[in-house]
Amino acid sequence: MESKRISRHIDRLILDPNNYRFIDRQDYKLVNDEEAADNRVQQRTLNFILGKNQSNVQDLISSFRTNGFLDIDQIQVKALGDKYLVLEGNRRIATLKYLWEEYKSGGDVGNLEESDFKIVHLVEMSDEDPVQHLITMGLHHISGKKRWSAVNEAQLINDLIERFSLHEEEVCDKLGINKHKLRRSRRTLSFIEQYKRSDYGDQFEPNMFTIFETAIATSSLKNWVGWDDTAYFARNEGNVERFFKWISKEEEYDLDEDGNERSNIIEPIITQYRQVKEISAFINDENAVKKMEESRSIIEGYTYSDAISENRLKSALSKISSEIQVAFNFSDHLNIDEYEEIEKLKIKLDRLIPSSLANLGISANSSSLFYPSIRKQFSSVYINKYRKLTNLKVQKLSQVNIFVGGNNMGKTSLLEVFYLLSQLNDLNAFVQLEKYRGKYLGDINSNWFNKSFNQRIRIGACFNKVETELSITSNKTEDDIDKSDYLNTISIEAKVGEETLNSNLHLYTNKVADLRFSRSKILCQGTFTSPFRYNIDLLQEAHAFAVENKYLDEIIKFIRDNLDESIEKIELITIEKESRFVVTSNKLNDVLDITKYGEGLQRIFEITLLMVFSKDGIICIDEIDSAIHKSLLVKFTNFIQLLANKYNVQVFLTTHSKECIDAFVQNDYSDDELMAYALEFNKEKELVCNYLEGNELKNLVESINVDIR
Template sequence: MSSNRIKRHLDRLILDPNNYRFIDRPDYKLIAEEDLADTRIQQRTYNFLLGKNNSNINDLTSSFTTNGFLDIDQIQVKAVGDKYLVLEGNRRTATLKYLYDQFKEGKDVGKLTEADFKSINIVEIIDENPVQHLISMGLHHISGKKRWNAVNESQLVNDLIETYGKSETEVCDALGISMQKLRRSRRTLFLIKQYKISDFGDQFEANKFTIFETIIASPIMKTWIGWNDTDYEATNIINLEKLFSWISQTEEIDKDDDGVERSSLKEPIISQYRQIKELAEFVNDNQAVKRMEESRSITEGYSYSDAIGENRLKNALNSIKSEVNVAFNFSEHLTQDDYLEVERLKVKLDRLIPSSEASIVINDNQLSKYFTTITNHFESAFIHRYRKLEKVKIKKLSKVNIFAGGNNMGKTSLLETFYLLSQLNDLNAFLSLEKYRGKFQNDFLSKWISKNFINEIELEGIFNNVGIGLTIQKELTEDNIEKSGYLSSLSSEATIGKGAILESSIHLYSNKEAELRFSKSQILCPATFTSPFRSNINLLKKAHAFAVKEGFIDEVIAFIKEHLDNSIEKIEMIDEDGESRFMVSSSSIGDKPIDITKYGEGLQRVFEIALLMGYSQNGIVCIDELDSAIHKSLLVQFTKFIQQTAQKFNVQVFLSTHSKECIDAFVKNDYHNNEITAYALVNDEDNIKCKYIEGSRLEQLVETINFDIR
């Protein structure tokens, strides 16, 4: 293969519509050579390369306008009639064409001049060797820095073997990749081909590649689908179709009482490659798989599998037995720090044995409210210290307040701040937060709270036009109490305005229940806290009873019917075998209601949040990770429902999210955007700051520059 360096006008260069970067697109079709220069085909290829809002070429646009067009990476072409087809450098060529259009319209193109477009250095490939061309592209886009997505990489590798007869070893040597990567890549590609010819094939997107790759990497999943490494084919068609349905959106057909068919779309059960690893642990447990399919939740299937629970418990107990024997045999080497660690482990082991001693009993009875009427909720807050937050100001609070930021930025702690302030000196509120933080389901141990309460809590706020203060600290009491087994005390002091001071304390013991003491305890307003990582069935019972009493339950069910499942008729609290459960009656399941947990987590989350919105009447509700488990297509309607419900019941909403779609939804629902305030949590010299953006400004930014406050 020979080449020749020449100069040609940009208009004589045509883009390659058969470039490997396009083959993963659903609308990709192989273009014959005589049609390569067709105007419509060239325009479509040009649009593909530019991407939405020119996102695919922003880096090159900036580089070319700043530095000019530097002839570092060659643009390789071959003659096609009187034009030149770009073999390598399609993205750079598309960028130049875009900037040339800008230049002809009189727009600023930086250092580029007309000569840069009329006389471009290119390398004409003569007597093109297609194999060498593919290898050259592979070195750029598989082994090099300018990576294609995995589907396109796999297709190029497979074409070298299948179309051009290269051996696996030759391809590995030519591209500098390992045999393991090559074979995994090809197996994944062939599994994708089986998916593409299935009933769900039209749903394939490049971002699903890692799901198929994880399936191929799992020996259990390969066995389950009957994968043949010789023929590169899955032979267990029944299991394969099941798997394909789990990773795809499915359509379910139901009939009403009149025999009229109604279809509904169900979101994929599996949408992330990590879930394949979880699936592999119970895919051979038929009951767990059935539970997953009924609930459309892989978490349900995973937690339902007896095999997983039993194996983990047995492995844990065997490990404890083995390691305890080792520690005992070499106990003469224990240091003081080791003894402390043994004591911590002993506490955990003690908790495996059911016991009612040394626990904290949380009283969640509603206390009297300090204010008889509430004209304004929280206007601002100042966190002197709470967990990792220090000296954080939150100003200009409104009806709906959104806190956005990355993981471990303190979003949950901010919500807890308002919850604690609203409950004044009621230590039960603080203890309930700690219980869920510590993931305790039943007994909440005094030793745990005594050891894990480290820093004093100091909070301020303005509520109902009055200044509020709250401090919670750990101390050794000077009260005349029984000191046997005494650990420490937590004391709380709340101030309202310039006069009222409310105090309470709780004494913690290692050998008996904690003792709560107070002369008077009040709250500012009702408050609820909901999180996808916490569960409070007693609170939901009360919220459901309120919704039924006030008739609000009808609005909740109406929303669920309209936006999630139109077959649902009612959701009731039913006492079954001594346990209260939410049961769903649906026209699609017959006369017998089923437990709400058999439905998806999204429906359960919507139901819980909706109930708590009503139950928080004249108070506040804190919603952690609002978008968790709720599909993005529902967010606009659900955020509007939240705002409407907040208006109806006079509720101030505090919520956290790290989803841009969730933030956009509040703006796009076009419901009282002036009542939305958003805050971005950012690191500023190792301190977390809370940056304020008011609703109308947020709306403008989202609409004009696709602003993301995360």
């Protein structure tokens, strides 16, 4: 295909009425080249591309008004009489035509000038090959960045094969896609075409593509509609008709009190592709499917199917109960082979007992404070043994303490030491740490917990100017407890001055662990936050505390001033027992889940929320700079120090970022209560924790740009 550069007036360009962007529309009709320049055809095409109130091209309108019409991407055309049909660049030309009318009527066109409309730079394509044209569009809009909707992509792929007789391998090679994507697109399009030929076909919308795609990709539903992979056709007409009803609106007629006919629109059962997967779980249970159709509720069908399964289970257990009595009555006749058979049955019955019965439930913190008031939190810590840390001293602890060091040096373990010490003999705190270490989303299994904890923990500290020690061990207990299915006992002993506190957690294989203590105390409020651990229960409690004490406004103000000025509030809402944080913005009509915002905002919200919740206590922050842009670090570290001072919180944090360390000494906040520690090996290859006081660190950073990592 040959090409040459030309320039033409905007009025000599005509839009492609067969553009793949809108061939899936119900009102689309194939237009011949001879009719393409017709005014009515062009106006309809322009309306298709612009959308209602120019909604489809607002991005281009804004760009053109601001930057002018930039000749960056080629606009490809072919001669059509005395005019030129746009092959590639229809959105840009449509936008330019709209702004040309605005210009002529004195409207706002920004930085556009008359020459932008009179001299449009083009690339004229000669010897037009329709296949090559489709391939070019496919590379732009299927393999490239300017993606079409899935149904348009599928239509182009199908046209290359059906209309122009290309082989699958050719299409894959030319478009840079794999055969799986090609066949999946063609199957889905064929199923859509089948729907369009049905009584509901006029309801098809492009966003329904994933519903059809999921149906054909889910084996149980695929078989249920009788999908033929050779003919690309669903052959079970009855089930196909039912499926089409499920995804469509229906009109129902009845009579009102005066005998007049009244219509009622019934909404579809299926509106999202996820619901297709839910239905596939019980699609072969006809009773459950009918229940769903009657109630027009997927949940009803699913629940009904579960009820059938439950009844079958009860029936099976009833039979086992009655038949086992028969076996007892004739047990004198058992032989060796039958004993072996019974042993096999016993193993199967044991498997019916869920492992969750051996789970460790983590209860809410019911411990009371050891001290009525605190003059000073931790001033030093000594670690005899905790994971990889042995015989390690950390001295001269300040209000804000930064820990740096290479990977796998034990920084996170060090934070855990501070947290455990603050919680004394509250074994829930230890279980909580093990839960997140093992990446358990739910409760921890006692068997796993027993195997994973096999090293004694011995740590100590000076807290509130009083020596404190903590020891955690795993041993068989000599206490008088139920020993059936007994595994082991996790014991914790905490000493504060002359007072000793004990707790014991008895672990069992097939029942809930037994936690026993006479008194449970904590040194202070303590929290632990990490980008790799998420504790929704803790955040809910912290949020309630901040709201009750009117601390939340201070956090929202920092986020508004430094991250997003449109944010008005962040609230905790609960829908169907699921609690989520949602954000109210003056730019949006509806609230958004906080996860729709950046990771940096979420991280800052979590850390600052836990900072105020840790009032008169401590907070351990792992990888504080994770997901937070370096340009925000100076303001954020300043805010951390401000909150720490205002709410009397001792902060322990880790970082790998030199920028984060620099931010603490450059944020204009007093460094009198700042300390930095480096975990490193000495000449004897022993792990030590060296420190630099805040003012000393600041002088070194400013004078020689020191990096203590």
